[in-house]
Amino acid sequence: MTVLQHVLIVLGVLFVLLNIAAGLIWVERRMLAMWQERLGPNRAGPFGILIVLADTLKLFFKEDWIPPFADKWIFITAPAIVVASVLMGFVIIPFTPTIIVADLNVGLLFFLAMSSLGVYSIVLGGWASNNKYSLLGALRGASQMIAYEVFMGLSLMGVVMMTGSFKLSDIVMAQKNMWFIVTQPLGAIIFFIAGIAETHRLPFDIPEAESELIAGYHAEYSGMKFGMFFIGEYLGITLISAMMATMFFGGYLGPAFLPPWAWFFLKTFAFILFFILLRASLPRPRYDQLMETGWKVLLPLVLLNILVTGAVLLWLKG
Amino acid sequence: MFSHLRTIWLTFLHLFKKKVTIEYPEEKVKLRPRWRGRIVLTKDPDGDERCVGCYLCAAACPVDCIALQATEDENGRRYPEFFRINFSRCIFCGYCEEACPTYAIQLIPDFEMGEYKRQNLVFEKEDLLIDSEGKYPGYNYYKVAGIAAGVKAKGGGETEEAPVDIHSLLP
Numbered sequence: 128m129t130v131l132q133h134v135l136i137v138l139g140v141l142f143v144l145l146n147i148a149a150g151l152i153w154v155e156r157r158m159l160a161m162w163q164e165r166l167g168p169n170r171a172g173p174f175g176i177l178i179v180l181a182d183t184l185k186l187f188f189k190e191d192w193i194p195p196f197a198d199k200w201i202f203i204t205a206p207a208i209v210v211a212s213v214l215m216g217f218v219i220i221p222f223t224p225t226i227i228v229a230d231l232n233v234g235l236l237f238f239l240a241m242s243s244l245g246v247y248s249i250v251l252g253g254w255a256s257n258n259k260y261s262l263l264g265a266l267r268g269a270s271q272m273i274a275y276e277v278f279m280g281l282s283l284m285g286v287v288m289m290t291g292s293f294k295l296s297d298i299v300m301a302q303k304n305m306w307f308i309v310t311q312p313l314g315a316i317i318f319f320i321a322g323i324a325e326t327h328r329l330p331f332d333i334p335e336a337e338s339e340l341i342a343g344y345h346a347e348y349s350g351m352k353f354g355m356f357f358i359g360e361y362l363g364i365t366l367i368s369a370m371m372a373t374m375f376f377g378g379y380l381g382p383a384f385l386p387p388w389a390w391f392f393l394k395t396f397a398f399i400l401f402f403i404l405l406r407a408s409l410p411r412p413r414y415d416q417l418m419e420t421g422w423k424v425l426l427p428l429v430l431l432n433i434l435v436t437g438a439v440l441l442w443l444k445g
Numbered sequence: 446m447f448s449h450l451r452t453i454w455l456t457f458l459h460l461f462k463k464k465v466t467i468e469y470p471e472e473k474v475k476l477r478p479r480w481r482g483r484i485v486l487t488k489d490p491d492g493d494e495r496c497v498g499c500y501l502c503a504a505a506c507p508v509d510c511i512a513l514q515a516t517e518d519e520n521g522r523r524y525p526e527f528f529r530i531n532f533s534r535c536i537f538c539g540y541c542e543e544a545c546p547t548y549a550i551q552l553i554p555d556f557e558m559g560e561y562k563r564q565n566l567v568f569e570k571e572d573l574l575i576d577s578e579g580k581y582p583g584y585n586y587y588k589v590a591g592i593a594a595g596v597k598a599k600g601g602g603e604t605e606e607a608p609v610d611i612h613s614l615l616p
């Protein structure tokens with residue numbers, strides 16, 4: 128692969144991802160409306176898709192206000208961190224056999240590292256805002272992310288044990304005969320739950336919790352800085368959905384009547400829609416309930432999953 | 446756990462249900478006859494103004510959006526010299542309609558009265574008057590009132606008897 132090709136791939140992936148993240152504004156609002164027996168935004172452009180443009184323009188023209196009591200530089204940096212760290216997470220995802228930015232041999236670890244970096248944006252944003260609601264949101268965000276990161280990593284270990292590699296292209300190829308959702312159902316479910324908590328989406332939007340904390344960690348943000356948190360959230364959804372498709376649903380593999388990228392896109396999109404469906408249907412748990420489920424139910428379950436996977440692998444070998 | 450899955454499934458099924466949204470400018474909202482919308486001043490069956498300028502609507506109005514000045518014509522019939530409703534203040538509570546003793550002021554099922562200039566929301570008498578009897582057809586205040594104001598002769602009202610001739614001894 129030449130340098131030019133590589134740069135093209137990077138730019139192409141960036142372009143498509145940012146557009147998908149922006150387009151998700153429209154998808155989410157339309158789908159949420161459909162599930163609430165409404166129509167949703169359908170006026171601007173065909174099917175209302177230009178609402179994305181309208182929303183972005185609106186965000187650009189909003190007053191970009193930094194509170195005088197805020198810690199200015201950290202306040203500005205925080206929204207950039209979430210977008211940057213999530214975009215870095217996409218580096219290791221194989222979109223097709225050839226379109227992959229960097230097929231690292233520690234790919235999965237890199238993904239976990241990047242997704243845990245995202246918590247800094249919440250903590251720094253909430254802390255720099257110098258506002259008690261923001262700080263409460265940030266505190267919740269930090270403890271939620273730490274709790275759910277632990278078994279997010281552990282839930283993927285079953286897959287890694289079966290593949291024997293952290294490289295994502297190896298993991299995809301190992302699913303040629305059987306998707307890992309069949310052999311690792313518990314791991315998949317727990318990874319998805321942890322993924323929801325990691326992207327702090329509803330029903331686990333505890334750091335944001337608009338009914339209790341106004342807007343939580345980004346209560347003081349306006350204009351495009353708020354837009355960055357927004358885009359970061361949608362990118363996070365896309366990342367978790369893409370990981371779900373790659374790790375458990377065969378990634379770009381699929382019958383040959385569709386090209387690999389189309390299979391990857393379809394699988395990812397299905398999970399994105401499921402994210403939105405969850406938002407439409409489930410209420411937010413209380414903060415302590417979230418922590419309790421995390422530490423007392425999901426962590427033991429995921430450890431059990433690793434134990435059983437290991438035992439079965441040993442039994443099959445010997 | 447099962448109830449969560451059931452919730453998700455039931456929410457998903459809503460995708461195929463009929464949507465409740467009314468796409469307004471293309472599809473009009475169905476308004477009931479007693480819907481409280483734009484305020485009008487109605488006329489009696491003879492085509493004269495019903496309003497007698499009693500100020501009760503202005504007194505009942507909780508936001509003080511009604512202003513009027515009563516006057517009399519040569520027959521002694523009262524009518525408003527001007528009648529002004531500021532619709533940028535009006536809350537469409539309908540108290541003026543309830544207060545009106547002559548069924549003159551009425552709220553009709555119409556809400557499409559948006560304007561670009563706020564001053565255009567101040568409606569004068571000629572904007573408010575309609576050539577209709579509104580919700581009470583056939584009602585003419587001066588035909589049931591005890592006062593003669595050029596509409597009927599003394600004792601010529603709908604519920605009145607002719608005046609007694611006090612100089613006559615006949616029963």
